[in-house]
Amino acid sequence: MAFIDRDISDRRGKSLTARLHLDMPLLAGLIVLVGFGLLILYSASGESSDQLNRQIIRLTVAFMAMIFLAWIPPRIYKKWTPFIYAGGILLLLAVVVVGEEGKGAQRWLNFGVFRFQPSEIMKLAVPMMVAWYFSERKLPPTLRELAVVAIIIAVPTYLILIEPDLGTSILIASSGAFAVFLAGIRWRILLSFITVTIIYAPIHWLFVMQAYQKQRVLTFLDPEQDRLGSGYHIIQSQIAIGSGGLHGKGWLQGTQSQLEFLPERNTDFIFAVLGEEFGFFGVLLLISIYLWIVGRGFMISIKAQETYTRLLAGAITLTFFVYVFVNIGMVTGILPVVGLPLPLVSYGGTSMVTLMASFGILMGIQTHKKLLPG
Amino acid sequence: MIKNNQIKSGHAFKDHRQERQILVTRTVFAFIFVALLMISLLVRSWYLQVVKHEDYQTRSNNNRISVQQVAPNRGLIYDRNGVLLAENRSVYSLEIIPEQVANIDETLNIIKQLELIEDKHIGSFKRRLTGVRRFKSVLVKSRLTEQEVAIFSANGHRLKGARVEARLVRFYPYGEKIAHALGSVRRINDRDLQRIDQANYRATRHMGKVGLEKYYEDVLHGTIGSRTVETDVQGRVIGEPLTETPPVPGHDLKLSLDIKLQLAAADAIGDYRGSVIVIDPRNGDVLALVSNPGYDPNDFVTGISTEKYAKLTGSADQPLFNRALRGLYSPGSTIKPMLAWVGLENKFISERFTINDPGFWVIPNKEERIYRDHISWGHGQAVNVSKAIIESCNPFFYDLAYRMGIDVISENMFNFGFGQSTGIDMGEELTGIMPSREWKQNNRRSDWYPGETVLTGIGQGYWNATPLQLANAVAPIATGGVRHKLRLVIAENDHQQWQTKPPELADRQVDFGDGSSLDIVKRAMEQVNKEPFGTARKAFNDAWYSSAGKTGTVQLKTQTLDDDGKKVQPTRKKFNDNAVYVAYAPADNPEIAIAVVTENAGHGGEAAAPVARQVMDAYFKRESN
Numbered sequence: 001m002a003f004i005d006r007d008i009s010d011r012r013g014k015s016l017t018a019r020l021h022l023d024m025p026l027l028a029g030l031i032v033l034v035g036f037g038l039l040i041l042y043s044a045s046g047e048s049s050d051q052l053n054r055q056i057i058r059l060t061v062a063f064m065a066m067i068f069l070a071w072i073p074p075r076i077y078k079k080w081t082p083f084i085y086a087g088g089i090l091l092l093l094a095v096v097v098v099g100e101e102g103k104g105a106q107r108w109l110n111f112g113v114f115r116f117q118p119s120e121i122m123k124l125a126v127p128m129m130v131a132w133y134f135s136e137r138k139l140p141p142t143l144r145e146l147a148v149v150a151i152i153i154a155v156p157t158y159l160i161l162i163e164p165d166l167g168t169s170i171l172i173a174s175s176g177a178f179a180v181f182l183a184g185i186r187w188r189i190l191l192s193f194i195t196v197t198i199i200y201a202p203i204h205w206l207f208v209m210q211a212y213q214k215q216r217v218l219t220f221l222d223p224e225q226d227r228l229g230s231g232y233h234i235i236q237s238q239i240a241i242g243s244g245g246l247h248g249k250g251w252l253q254g255t256q257s258q259l260e261f262l263p264e265r266n267t268d269f270i271f272a273v274l275g276e277e278f279g280f281f282g283v284l285l286l287i288s289i290y291l292w293i294v295g296r297g298f299m300i301s302i303k304a305q306e307t308y309t310r311l312l313a314g315a316i317t318l319t320f321f322v323y324v325f326v327n328i329g330m331v332t333g334i335l336p337v338v339g340l341p342l343p344l345v346s347y348g349g350t351s352m353v354t355l356m357a358s359f360g361i362l363m364g365i366q367t368h369k370k371l372l373p374g
Numbered sequence: 375m376i377k378n379n380q381i382k383s384g385h386a387f388k389d390h391r392q393e394r395q396i397l398v399t400r401t402v403f404a405f406i407f408v409a410l411l412m413i414s415l416l417v418r419s420w421y422l423q424v425v426k427h428e429d430y431q432t433r434s435n436n437n438r439i440s441v442q443q444v445a446p447n448r449g450l451i452y453d454r455n456g457v458l459l460a461e462n463r464s465v466y467s468l469e470i471i472p473e474q475v476a477n478i479d480e481t482l483n484i485i486k487q488l489e490l491i492e493d494k495h496i497g498s499f500k501r502r503l504t505g506v507r508r509f510k511s512v513l514v515k516s517r518l519t520e521q522e523v524a525i526f527s528a529n530g531h532r533l534k535g536a537r538v539e540a541r542l543v544r545f546y547p548y549g550e551k552i553a554h555a556l557g558s559v560r561r562i563n564d565r566d567l568q569r570i571d572q573a574n575y576r577a578t579r580h581m582g583k584v585g586l587e588k589y590y591e592d593v594l595h596g597t598i599g600s601r602t603v604e605t606d607v608q609g610r611v612i613g614e615p616l617t618e619t620p621p622v623p624g625h626d627l628k629l630s631l632d633i634k635l636q637l638a639a640a641d642a643i644g645d646y647r648g649s650v651i652v653i654d655p656r657n658g659d660v661l662a663l664v665s666n667p668g669y670d671p672n673d674f675v676t677g678i679s680t681e682k683y684a685k686l687t688g689s690a691d692q693p694l695f696n697r698a699l700r701g702l703y704s705p706g707s708t709i710k711p712m713l714a715w716v717g718l719e720n721k722f723i724s725e726r727f728t729i730n731d732p733g734f735w736v737i738p739n740k741e742e743r744i745y746r747d748h749i750s751w752g753h754g755q756a757v758n759v760s761k762a763i764i765e766s767c768n769p770f771f772y773d774l775a776y777r778m779g780i781d782v783i784s785e786n787m788f789n790f791g792f793g794q795s796t797g798i799d800m801g802e803e804l805t806g807i808m809p810s811r812e813w814k815q816n817n818r819r820s821d822w823y824p825g826e827t828v829l830t831g832i833g834q835g836y837w838n839a840t841p842l843q844l845a846n847a848v849a850p851i852a853t854g855g856v857r858h859k860l861r862l863v864i865a866e867n868d869h870q871q872w873q874t875k876p877p878e879l880a881d882r883q884v885d886f887g888d889g890s891s892l893d894i895v896k897r898a899m900e901q902v903n904k905e906p907f908g909t910a911r912k913a914f915n916d917a918w919y920s921s922a923g924k925t926g927t928v929q930l931k932t933q934t935l936d937d938d939g940k941k942v943q944p945t946r947k948k949f950n951d952n953a954v955y956v957a958y959a960p961a962d963n964p965e966i967a968i969a970v971v972t973e974n975a976g977h978g979g980e981a982a983a984p985v986a987r988q989v990m991d992a993y994f995k996r997e998s999n
Binding site for chain 2: 138139140178181182183184232238239240241242243244245246255256275279280283284287290291294295298301302307310311314318321325328329332333334
């Protein structure tokens, strides 16, 4: 009768991972991914051990963030969720007022010793808030509840959109939306929402979108049309991937990458380096690793004991997937160019710490469990 | 209302099992969705990497993107009327990118068989090749003729990795006649690389290394640009640049030089070794700057042949030596007007003061040394200051100098710019020697002797000056006003407009007081060119303009320094005097001041003054037209 999770019995053993509240299958996936990522980065950075060292330092910090969050029982941050969310909104407003600019966008808050992007907090705060909101209510949600959740999602999304940071606002909106989907929004409502979106799209195109945004979409639809301008990224990355073939040109042997033709080859377009040097098999391996991580995330979600943790785990997992899909989709040319890094592989990016923190939460959900009656 | 109630009741009976069921269903659904999208990424990769592989393989091989550095165009140099003095012309050079050549010797052999190069080119190419990065273009031969370019193009397919590159290279249309006024650019060598901003010079082959071109290098060079280009397997550029940061050309310069006057001055000095300087005394503008003989600066731009260079450096005439800037000549009698003015102004003499000139002079009460006049029978009784200037009477100035003493002389001559930089914007100027007690202590470790003051009175002894200094010393006499720093650049074009540079005052100035002393001196200088006994009267016969001048004939040998600062003893015609002449015109309202030095040419009035006459004729002919 009593359902005792195997992970809980593990905790009685004295294994280090259990004591640290780490989830072995997820950790293994992450370590393989990071290792493969460093291999690619070394090549993409032009064999720069300097960049490699910095990346390793960043990863170390990110893993520490993960271990820290895994150690906190989910009920703690569940209690604090509304405050985290409200604090995040305040920080976003602060960015609008006193934020620092970098690369033409105002995203940073400077605290003297360090500066960070409050939008990173929202990547976690939004799905947490939606999950918190649904956790005390009967599912599936009603229209009124959906309206409240829509506001919860829309406010931070808008604040980040005007920074402007399209990539992150998409991520945050979808992380909230995933929680709604997992909460069991009725298909009727979902379909009618999608229909409205499709009808609205041309209006948005005509009256809302900026010229440069339209250009991005047009370039995506036909990169050859702007071969020397914004189509350049897309064409060159496709040439790199395509020329890699089945087996790839070999590590450090990618002529396209090494001859510096590929822009942003160590950051957003690092997937093209993988495609060129490791070929289709390399791509298959990377996507398998990602799928493993996503699969494990869903397992944790299913096994979670309450609505809050279930929704949160599912939303985190889906958001991670969106990262992967949007980046690879953009580099392979099936999605427009949106500035998102390839998670845990691309060089730098403040998102790395947030990502690992979210995996820490996943692990915490898996490892802090009460004995429940079936 | 009813709905509301249902919700409320729903809260009361939250069904965990049902909720879990919903979540699990949705999660499974989501996972299937995720898996499908992941598969779509794999399908896309398969399409790119397997289906279209060959296509992309070809494009990858053909498309090589490279970043090219683009040299900025060097600023142009104009004369005051907008005539181009230094421009940039296309020059074709044959180059090889080592990385792209399978067998360098074979390629060089083919080029040699086409008679484009000789063995010496191969030798110097191999020297250049060492230590150069393999993908950088290395020069094989510069200055290809049109015909050679055509031969190369016809055989280009056999010469992979070799190419003909068109470059803009400095060209000086007036060559030799203006060489010393402009200086020149030369090829950048290893030593230069240590002193320049290498990033900004990555695409530049030449830099100003002499004279004005060197002095204004920062202004003329500009800022490097770059472009990303797509190249094919042979490294040939395909299509338009992908991205481009255009270089910023150097600023154009407008000089005070008047090329017509410059050419006239170069013609006037003819075969004499020496220098002609024409300045505008009102603002320090240098209108002509000739140092003769000159050399063709164009030879240095693309690399001078060893024989030619040896001929230039070996010549006793020292064509590479800038006499205007660095030639130190005893000024001789040309400084008599200045000394006379000092004597008058400080009441050592008056207009009515006279001496008797028996043809020599001795220091009062010390008759052990005789100082001779240049005419052995002397200038007779009652030589006053005007006559002393007009006929260049030495004893008058021996006496005056002796009585004034070296301190008064040197202090006042500093104000005329002797021993001081003229401030000309060329660099490497020598300041010459205006002797003083202090100078002698510092340089000769010895006290000043009265006999040396006597020689100073006729512009000889230790005293020396450059032709530029001589011209600039006459300028304040001509205008009776302030002395300016000499300058060549009067305006700079920053791509928007010409920025005119205001004239600058010299550091030391002469105070002419009420001008009465100056008037006496100026009248006398006019008579030098006019009066029957005037030392330059023959040269200025029938001049249609008024002028004033002073001749000098220097018995000493030139005391010139070569580039290393070593003394150079003239070997030719060493018994002949240096002829010196300074002048200004028109006499009443001077527009130009001139200094002429002709080495070993004889008498100042006979050799140097006619040169000045010819230059003035050219100036006033142009004016009247």
